[in-house]
Amino acid sequence: MFAQIQEAAQRLRGHAHITPLMTSRTLDQRVGAAVFLKCENFQRTGSFKFRGAFNAISRLSPAQKTRGVVTFSSGNHAQAVALTGRLLGIAATVVMPVDAPAIKRAATEAYGATVIAYDPGRDDREEIAHRLEVAQGCTLIPPFDHPDVIAGQGTAALELLQALERLDMLLVPCGGGGLLSGSAIAAKGIHPACRVVGIEPALADDATRSFHSGRLHTVHNPPTIADGTRTPSLGRLTFPLVREHVDDMRTVSEDAIMAAVRFLFFRMKLVVEPSGALGAAALLSGAVKPRGRTGVLLSGGNIDAATMVRILQSEGEKDATCAKQEGP
Amino acid sequence: MFAQIQEAAQRLRGHAHITPLMTSRTLDQRVGAAVFLKCENFQRTGSFKFRGAFNAISRLSPAQKTRGVVTFSSGNHAQAVALTGRLLGIAATVVMPVDAPAIKRAATEAYGATVIAYDPGRDDREEIAHRLEVAQGCTLIPPFDHPDVIAGQGTAALELLQALERLDMLLVPCGGGGLLSGSAIAAKGIHPACRVVGIEPALADDATRSFHSGRLHTVHNPPTIADGTRTPSLGRLTFPLVREHVDDMRTVSEDAIMAAVRFLFFRMKLVVEPSGALGAAALLSGAVKPRGRTGVLLSGGNIDAATMVRILQSEGEKDATCAKQEGP
Numbered sequence: 001m002f003a004q005i006q007e008a009a010q011r012l013r014g015h016a017h018i019t020p021l022m023t024s025r026t027l028d029q030r031v032g033a034a035v036f037l038k039c040e041n042f043q044r045t046g047s048f049k050f051r052g053a054f055n056a057i058s059r060l061s062p063a064q065k066t067r068g069v070v071t072f073s074s075g076n077h078a079q080a081v082a083l084t085g086r087l088l089g090i091a092a093t094v095v096m097p098v099d100a101p102a103i104k105r106a107a108t109e110a111y112g113a114t115v116i117a118y119d120p121g122r123d124d125r126e127e128i129a130h131r132l133e134v135a136q137g138c139t140l141i142p143p144f145d146h147p148d149v150i151a152g153q154g155t156a157a158l159e160l161l162q163a164l165e166r167l168d169m170l171l172v173p174c175g176g177g178g179l180l181s182g183s184a185i186a187a188k189g190i191h192p193a194c195r196v197v198g199i200e201p202a203l204a205d206d207a208t209r210s211f212h213s214g215r216l217h218t219v220h221n222p223p224t225i226a227d228g229t230r231t232p233s234l235g236r237l238t239f240p241l242v243r244e245h246v247d248d249m250r251t252v253s254e255d256a257i258m259a260a261v262r263f264l265f266f267r268m269k270l271v272v273e274p275s276g277a278l279g280a281a282a283l284l285s286g287a288v289k290p291r292g293r294t295g296v297l298l299s300g301g302n303i304d305a306a307t308m309v310r311i312l313q314s315e316g317e318k319d320a321t322c323a324k325q326e327g328p
Numbered sequence: 329m330f331a332q333i334q335e336a337a338q339r340l341r342g343h344a345h346i347t348p349l350m351t352s353r354t355l356d357q358r359v360g361a362a363v364f365l366k367c368e369n370f371q372r373t374g375s376f377k378f379r380g381a382f383n384a385i386s387r388l389s390p391a392q393k394t395r396g397v398v399t400f401s402s403g404n405h406a407q408a409v410a411l412t413g414r415l416l417g418i419a420a421t422v423v424m425p426v427d428a429p430a431i432k433r434a435a436t437e438a439y440g441a442t443v444i445a446y447d448p449g450r451d452d453r454e455e456i457a458h459r460l461e462v463a464q465g466c467t468l469i470p471p472f473d474h475p476d477v478i479a480g481q482g483t484a485a486l487e488l489l490q491a492l493e494r495l496d497m498l499l500v501p502c503g504g505g506g507l508l509s510g511s512a513i514a515a516k517g518i519h520p521a522c523r524v525v526g527i528e529p530a531l532a533d534d535a536t537r538s539f540h541s542g543r544l545h546t547v548h549n550p551p552t553i554a555d556g557t558r559t560p561s562l563g564r565l566t567f568p569l570v571r572e573h574v575d576d577m578r579t580v581s582e583d584a585i586m587a588a589v590r591f592l593f594f595r596m597k598l599v600v601e602p603s604g605a606l607g608a609a610a611l612l613s614g615a616v617k618p619r620g621r622t623g624v625l626l627s628g629g630n631i632d633a634a635t636m637v638r639i640l641q642s643e644g645e646k647d648a649t650c651a652k653q654e655g656p
Contacts, residue, residue, distance in 0.1 A: 020348060022370075041597040042350075265636075269369040269629035271597040301597035305640040308593075312633040 001241075002189035004147065005154035005182060008055040012152065015058075015087065016051050018159055019043050024268050031283045033290035036167070038160045041272050041301025045079040047228075048156050048179055048299050049143075053080035055152030056141050057088060065090050068138040072125040074100040075228060076300055077143040082113035093138065095128050101304065144178030145235030154182025160295050161190040168292035171279035173299045174198035174207045174249065175229040177238030183297060184245035195247045197288055199278040201226045202251040206233050211242060211249040225307065226257055228275030228300065252278060256285035258311045264298070265312075273303040274311075329569075330517035332475065333482035333510060336383040340480065343386075343415065344379050346487055347371050352596050359611045361618035364495070366488045369600050369629025373407040375556075376484050376507055376627050377471075381408035383480030384469050385416060393418050396466040400453040402428040403556060404628055405471040410439035421466065423456050429632065472506030473563030482510025488623050489518040496620035499607030501627045502526040502535045502577065503557040505566030511625060512573035523575045525616055527606040529554045530579040534561050539570060539577040553635065554585055556603030556628065580606060584613035586639045592626070593640075601631040602639075 022037045040048040057069055068091030071081045078094045085092030094108050098117040105115050118128050133140050142149065156179070161167055170187050174180045177198075184196040200208050204222035210233065218233040234242060242249075252260075257274050260281035264270045272280070279296035282288040350365045368376040385397055396419030399409045406422045413420030422436050426445040433443050446456050461468050470477065484507070489495055498515050502508045505526075512524040528536050532550035538561065546561040562570060570577075580588075585602050588609035592598045600608070607624035610616040 039597075046597065265599055269367075269374065269599040271593055271599060305643055309637050309640050312637050315633055 001147075001151065001185045004151040005158055005186045005189070008051070008148070008151040009155045009158055011055055011058055012051060012155055015054055016155070017043055019156070021160065021163060022268060022270065026267050027263075027283070031290050033292060033294045035283065035290065036160065036164060036293065036295045037268075037280070038156055038295060038297050039270065040156055040297060040299050041270060041276055043300075045076065045083050046300055046302040047076035047080070047276070048153055048297070049076040049080035050083065051155050052144075052149035052152035052178060052182075053077065053141060054084045054087075055155075056146055056148035057081070057084045057090060059148050060139055064139050067136065068092065069141050070095065070129050070132045070136075070138045071141045071143065072096075072129045073143050074104055076302055078104070078108045078113070079111060081141055082108045082111035086112045091138070093132060095125050095132075097125070103304065144176030144231070145237050147237065150178050150182045150237065150241070152182070153179040154186040156297060157183035157186040157295075158190070160297070161187055161194070164293065164295070166293055167191055167194050167295050169195045169197065169290055170295040170297070171197050171199055171282055171288060172297045173226075173229065173275055173278040174200045174242075175275065176231040177207060177234040177242050179297065179299060180246060181238045181241035185241070188245055195291060196245065197282070198242065198246050198249045199282045199288070200249065200251050201229055201257060201278070202253055204229045205251045207242065208249040208251050210234055210239060211246065214243070224257075224274075225254055225311075226275040226278060228273065229278070250282055250287045252281040252285055252287050256281040256287065258314055260284050261303075261311050262315050270298070271301045271303065272298050273300050274307070276300040329475075329479065329513045332479040333486055333514045333517070336379070336476070336479040337483045337486055339383055339386055340379060340483055343382055344483070345371055347484070349488065349491060350596060350598065354595050355591075355611070359618050361620060361622045363611065363618065364488065364492060364621065364623045365596075365608070366484055366623060366625050367598065368484055368625060368627050369598060369604055371628075373404065373411050374628055374630040375404035375408070375604070376481055376625070377404040377408035378411065379483050380472075380477035380480035380506060381405065381469060382412045382415075383483075384474055384476035385409070385412045385418060387476050388467055392467050395464060396420065397469050398423065398457050398460045398466045399469045399471065400424075400457045401471050402432055404630055406432070406436045406441070407439060409469055410436045410441035414440045419466070421460060423453050423460075425453070431632065472504030472559070473565050475565065478506050478510045478565065478569070480510070481507040482514040484625060485511035485514040485623075486518070488625070489515055489522070492621065492623070494621055495519055495522050495623050497523045497525065497618060498623040498625070499525050499527055499610055499616060500625045501557065501603055501606040502528050502570075503603065504559040505535060505562040505570050507625065507627060508574060509566045509569035513569070516573055523619060524573065525610070526570065526574050526577045527610045527616070528577065528579050529557055529585060529606070530581055532557045533579045535570065536577040536579050538562055538567060539574065542571070552585075552602075553582055553639075554603040554606060556601065557606070578610055578615045580609040580613055580615050584609040584615065586642055588612050589631075589639050590643050598626070599629045599631065600626050601628050602635070604628040
């Protein structure tokens with residue numbers, strides 16, 4: 001699987017951004033480690049999802065490309081598939097709940113994708129997507145449970161590890177496990193001693209429980225602010241990969257997630273969405289004790305105005321400093 | 329003066345960050361030029377001000393350093409002087425209005441500076457600072473009207489021009505004119521054909537009027553959201569430098585400034601304060617027509633929660649897209 005990640009990196013060259021690493025004296029002092037933030041919020045479409053979608057779609061046969069692709073998502077994967085479709089000249093259809101935010105639908109349509117709305121109370125989105133597969137002959141590009149998607153997502157960690165001489169720990173957000181399993185395989189492929197820890201919201205701790213128990217746990221519609229982790233469970237492919245390659249899983253509270261978004265905003269001038277800030281939340285809240293040189297995958301920056309306002313207004317006095325202040 | 333900027337760059341090496349350049353396909357497509365954003369929001373203390381303060385303070389004699397420095401500011405310059413004092417082991421005193429936001433005072437004190445509060449309705453801050461100069465023998469580090477401060481501020485444009493093969497235009501925010509005059513001298517020193525344009529809020533257009541009329545105009549307490557440009561006028565040194573080295577001055581509306589902050593937030597995932605977004609506002613609003621390869625100095629990212637909430641809540645429907653969307 002490591003070889004597939006390396007191949008994916010070749011395939012993404014010139015298409016995906018090699019995103020920057022950011023560091024912060026304040027963060028290092030506060031957590032007692034050298035922390036490297038991999039800024040996938042600066043990736044095309046605003047999240048790492050572009051890597052997996054582009055890798056998977058560009059591997060299709062010419063005949064498959066002619067018939068187009070379909071996916072189900074109202075979030076970052078939808079936009080990643082839509083942009084990839086536009087870049088490669090492939091028709092893209094996105095199955096999206098009828099009550100998805102208008103701006104997310106508009107963004108997906110602006111990339112040229114066709115949006116098919118469904119009633120989440122009545123219809124099953126996977127069934128709709130499968131019907132389109134059969135009727136139109138198009139190829140389903142699932143959001144995480146697909147080897148080419150997983151390999152693509154692994155390229156962010158690959159870049160991070162290749163840019164640094166050594167990395168002792170890597171913290172990765174976990175939703176469906178595509179980013180986490182790809183990252184763990186990439187990290188271990190370069191530095192087997194690098195400890196990889198997946199981070200979930202405590203309100204959506206299905207993967208953490210699955211990891212520890214060895215049985216697949218499910219959490220439906222968890223009320224976490226980290227909307228990228230609201231997938232009900234790990235996938236058929238990602239579950240065993242996470243079990244095999246990831247060293248540990250930890251959870252963080254909603255308050256810790258919001259405090260991390262604020263820290264990244266006020267101190268580092270970075271716009272990071274709640275799901276993208278899970279690794280930073282684990283460090284800042286003490287849920288994970290860092291080890292030496294610690295990498296954190298900031299997985300995306302697509303946050304809407306209402307969510308950002310809520311997070312800014314919930315801020316404690318303690319971290320309200322507006323300046324990019326360095327610790328004493 | 330160009331030589332002093334080059335010397336300042338040597339002096340800042342290893343102390344100030346060489347801040348990254350960011351680009352955006354969406355921005356390029358929207359304005360019809362290749363735009364390079366110089367991210368001084370990622371500078372230490374969150375703004376370019378660290379460059380000028382560090383350059384000026386590190387040039388003091390050992391005797392001057394022993395007696396300490398003083399400045400008057402409630403904004404980015406205060407924190408720049410405070411951090412420089414801490415780094416160089418020099419006592420720093422900041423004269424700040426008694427009604428300055430508690431968080432700004434706390435941030436300045438956290439860097440180890442002594443804050444002296446004054447009543448802006450009754451006292452004159454410059455007089456207080458001068459009294460301290462006389463009584464304690466400390467050195468005043470003014471926020472912009474000082475050759476070493478101007479030279480330090482010019483190093484951001486120097487880095488920008490040195491990183492690119494050619495730059496046809498450079499847009500720079502203008503408050504007291506320290507950043508603008510230093511940037512113009514740096515840019516012309518490398519590419520004499522680079523057109524340098526200063527940008528002000530229309531509500532604080534003193535420098536624009538001074539530039540065009542040749543007489544020094546003043547605007548007291550302009551009600552602009554761009555708090556970094558609320559200085560009443562250009563300085564004794566910066567006025568003639570701006571007249572000599574800057575090609576043009578333009579103004580932008582409050583709506584254009586807020587739209588630029590939102591664009592940088594939603595599309596580029598960058599936290600930029602209103603004053604720092606003036607150049608982007610000029611491009612996005614059409615106030616300045618870009619020319620070929622266009623540089624924009626994003627001068628700082630120190631925005632408080634209330635201001636950001638106000639800007640997010642005033643957003644139009646048109647630019648509310650949350651994703652890092654690329655233009656069609």
